[in-house]
Amino acid sequence: MKFPHNDIISLLDERLELNLAESTNRDLVLGEIWDEAFGAGLKALTLEYGTSQGSSLLRELIAKKLQVEKDQIVITNGSAFGIFLSMLCLCEIGDEVLTVQPNFPPTMDLITGLGFKRKLLKLSFEEAYRLDEGELFQSISERTKLIILVYPLNPTGTVHSLQKIERISNRLSTEYPDCKLLIDETYRESTYGKNRVIPTAAGIKDNIITIASLSKCHGTPGLRIGWLHSSDGNLIREIGIAKMNTVISNSVLDEYVAVQILRREPEIFQARRIHAQQGLELTKQWVEVNDPFIEWNEPLAGALCCIKLKENKFNLRQVDAFYQLAKQSGIQLANGEWFGESKRFFRLGFGYMEIDKLKQSLKRLTTILQETAAEKV
Numbered sequence: 001m002k003f004p005h006n007d008i009i010s011l012l013d014e015r016l017e018l019n020l021a022e023s024t025n026r027d028l029v030l031g032e033i034w035d036e037a038f039g040a041g042l043k044a045l046t047l048e049y050g051t052s053q054g055s056s057l058l059r060e061l062i063a064k065k066l067q068v069e070k071d072q073i074v075i076t077n078g079s080a081f082g083i084f085l086s087m088l089c090l091c092e093i094g095d096e097v098l099t100v101q102p103n104f105p106p107t108m109d110l111i112t113g114l115g116f117k118r119k120l121l122k123l124s125f126e127e128a129y130r131l132d133e134g135e136l137f138q139s140i141s142e143r144t145k146l147i148i149l150v151y152p153l154n155p156t157g158t159v160h161s162l163q164k165i166e167r168i169s170n171r172l173s174t175e176y177p178d179c180k181l182l183i184d185e186t187y188r189e190s191t192y193g194k195n196r197v198i199p200t201a202a203g204i205k206d207n208i209i210t211i212a213s214l215s216k217c218h219g220t221p222g223l224r225i226g227w228l229h230s231s232d233g234n235l236i237r238e239i240g241i242a243k244m245n246t247v248i249s250n251s252v253l254d255e256y257v258a259v260q261i262l263r264r265e266p267e268i269f270q271a272r273r274i275h276a277q278q279g280l281e282l283t284k285q286w287v288e289v290n291d292p293f294i295e296w297n298e299p300l301a302g303a304l305c306c307i308k309l310k311e312n313k314f315n316l317r318q319v320d321a322f323y324q325l326a327k328q329s330g331i332q333l334a335n336g337e338w339f340g341e342s343k344r345f346f347r348l349g350f351g352y353m354e355i356d357k358l359k360q361s362l363k364r365l366t367t368i369l370q371e372t373a374a375e376k377v
Helices: 007-013 036-043 056-066 080-089 105-113 131-137 162-175 232-245 252-263 266-288 316-328 355-372
Strands: 073-076 096-101 117-122 144-150 180-184 208-213 224-228 294-296 305-310 345-349
Touching: 036 252, 056 073, 056 208, 056 224, 056 252, 073 080, 073 232, 080 105, 080 180, 080 208, 080 232, 105 117, 105 180, 144 162, 162 180, 162 252, 162 266, 224 316, 252 266, 266 355, 316 355
Parallel strands: 096 117, 096 144, 144 180, 180 208
Antiparallel strands: 073 224, 208 224, 294 305, 305 345
């Protein structure tokens, strides 16, 4: 079995000066959480194996914020590994995994790479990427063992209501009791300023699995720390066994740092949410200025949004020219094809760079839009 190639790998391997492609909040620098106690704990840390389920203290802190039991949590190598383990433990060859499109590429490609049947429910820009429950259930069959929904959605910042998730869960329990519902909450806590944090789906129903990580909202993707929650004790045991047989355990060094981050979470979130609010306001202004060329659906959470190049201004040749000129200008963009959209769409991250660099990037992008559009305005 092979995983399909996707050019999103360039986000790791080809980093341009002005990175509008990244969807994380501003990167955390270790010095922001370093103090005497942190250093002393680090010096005393024994570099032994971790446990299959993950650090007890780390799970306790996560359980407290989710208001669930710590024994219902497994620490994973980022949220993507939580998806991997869920598929591995719930599905057999020939089973179906259903998810939405657009979506984070590894979520879609893992299904194929692991040898399961992939079903994609296409969401549309014109309908603000809202999920139609009727269409979802038309796509489910007796072979569907896992449904993956993203809340908020990458790359659009769309949010499904918790009530909708609960309705879907209830109907699955009745009509497809062998099918689990996985909610990817990676961007859930990435909000703007003092906006209300989206509530978690963890613990509301036994057939719901939730995953999240410290990567996006906390700005620490280099730690590779995520978590999976399920109130199904048998599944949690199976996940722990599968984790041991694939990666053995998480890095105890990463887990130690993760504990310190969660202990300082309020101050980390405050700084990043203010920064994301500033980035969103700048992006709103930029969209208004460039209304002749582009459209968007304003995001509800996550330091990211989806931009569409208007058909009446950009044919396919001009879309290619737009990306080429952006790259030549040192601007990194997340091509819509990465996520299952067309090139006419791109993900724009507004929470990653410092504000001055974001202003510079958006100003430069305005010039590129004007230079590559069919008609000059």
